[in-house]
Amino acid sequence: MNNKKKIEKKDNFISGEDLDNNPLLKCLTCGSVDDGKSTLIGRLLHDTKQIYDDQLFSLQNDSKRYGTQNNNTIDFSLLVDGLQDEREQGITIDVAYRYFSTCKRKFIIADTPGHQQYTRNMVTGASTCDLSILLVDAKRGLSEQTYRHAFISSLLGIKNFIIAINKMDLIGYKEKVYLDIKNSFLSFSKKIDSDLNIFFIPISALIGDNIVSMSDFMPWYNDTTLLHILETIKIKKNINKKEIRFPVQYINRPNSDFRGYSGTLFSGQIFVGQKIKILPININSYISRIVTFDKDLQVANSGQAITIVLEDEIDISRGDFFVNIDSSLKPTKEAIVDIVWMVDEILLPGQSYNVKLSGKKTGVYIQEILYKIDINHLTKIKTNSLSLNNIGRIKVIFNEPMVFDRYKDNRFTGNMIFIDFFTNNTVGAGMIYSSIFKNNNTKLHNMKQFELDLYNLISRYFPHWNINKK
Missing domain, CATH: 2.40.30.10 (Translation factors)
Incomplete structure (x- = not known):
């Protein structure tokens, strides 16, 4: 197969003569628990000759020590699962970043956790990436976490998806299983965004099928390898390059x-x-x-x-x-924000938090929760609260006029994090959907900062005083 000809025929690939100017690609692996994300990165590093001999020797010893693979097979996930708990449990907890390069491109790849309780870590990893490699276990098919991570990736402005259907060796390399998962995800993706750039590839991260070299076990698949896609894909930034920010x-x-x-x-x-x-x-x-x-x-x-x-x-x-000088950007005190809620504490209207937005820290008041998203069906559910890992849309009021863009126009100046007043922990990640320009007579607007802090303290720890009703 002549891969170069194939590249030049597709608008979303870089032609052979442009490869020298190919920019750095930031990508992440995501998906459900035990879908093989860490193993995929380890295999990619190994097969592209990014591992030194002493690292490989240490990896072989660690594989025997933790016994996560049979028949003395190397466990490539140990290359990125560096925490003791990760190695003992065979899961990813924190985000692990790895840098590598080939003769055609440089990469930063983030290995993100699959557990629902670590969704906040996945959001952190995805926030700076341009491409998501979404792992799917061929035996189990699409799961709720698959849907959640796909939706979060899209929400964070990622337009490029590689759906890597993993563990094909465990289902006998059956083409029908691959096609069923592919068709199911295509149906789901239409509800996320009509402007997604999606690639599908059947792989075995453990064995190395279709990672760097084409597999001999899937003659029915005649497209290209995962590495070839990563090396040649064009990335379009969601930034208005003419507007100064x-x-x-x-x-x-x-x-x-x-x-x-x-x-x-x-x-x-x-x-x-x-x-x-x-x-x-x-x-x-x-x-x-x-x-x-x-x-x-x-x-x-x-x-x-x-x-x-x-x-x-x-x-x-x-x-x-x-x-x-001719910018139409204006400061405003109100905005509609898409939010991923990251803590056990329930988000309710009437609460206040600190936020960081474009390097500036200020207070924000939660005026209204508009809805939350049903991840499995991508339907909007009317609600008055958001709990851990919920994704929803809210209306907020800032303590002072703020300058920002819509996230879809500029992800750098349209993102914000919510911070708890008292613990200083990050509790939510926000993507600004739109700004609101109008006069607002909400009593809280006229509060001084110490009054707002006192109000927030009483609302949280003495709710039976019912101060919100006054």
Whole structure:
């Protein structure tokens, strides 16, 4: 089979002459418990010659020690399951990141947990990725966690899916099983997003079928290998590259002669002499210098970490935004947010939390829970609460005007995390669906911060006082 010709025929693959400029690919493995995620990564590293001899020797000894495979077979999952509990139980608990490269591309791959109780870790791993490798056990088929991880991946802006139907060796490499799972997932995917780029591939991570080399046991499958897809797939970013988005992360003041504003240019292009607008204060200025750690730049592009010096002396704080002069972006105090709830404590209307949004920390009030999602059927269920691992949509009110994009327009400036006031734990991950511009007379808006903290304390620990009803 001539893979190069096949690549050039498809718009979503990179042609052979473009491979030298192929960008870094960030991807994750996800799916249900024991579907073979860690084993797949270990096999991929082994078959692409990324493991040194001493690592392989240690892996062989660990495989014998933990006895997770029969007949002295190497357990490749031990390459990424580094925690003692993970090795003893044969499960993944924390997110493990691995870097590797081939002659065609560089990769960062995240191994995420399959257990429902560790969904928050899966969200963390998926939040920076561009592609999801969704493992499915050929014996068990699609599960609730398969649906949940697919939906979360889509919610986090991932448009590229590889559905790796694993353990084909255990079902005798039957084509019908593969096709049944493929058709079932295609039916489900239509409810998630009509703009998904989905590949299906039958594999055996343990044996290495269709991972780096084509399998001899599935003559009915004549497409390509998992590695070939990873090396050649094109990734489209969900960022408006024309709009300038520069959230200030640090006020750089090393001496009295220098004042700069440090951060990462998330989108757009800026140049010395350019006129820009600062939000939420809505003041205009000009860029006089663009500074990096070793030199000045005349032009800076998306993704660069820089320090900007302005011509004017302006009171700018951490979390303020530099945008293009004609930007329609406006600060607002209200938003509709898609949320993944990550803790046992129930989310209820009337509660308050801290949030981090584009580097800025502020308070937020939960005004309303609009609905939650039934993961198996992707239907909206009316509810007044969200529990652990629920995914829903809520309406929130910020303590102060905030600047942000819709998550679908820019995942960097449209994401937020919810933080408990008292424990400082992250309790939820939010993706902004839309902003709301209107006057709101909610009594809580006029509270000072200490009053809001007191209100939250009483609401949580003394609910029988019924202060929400007053």
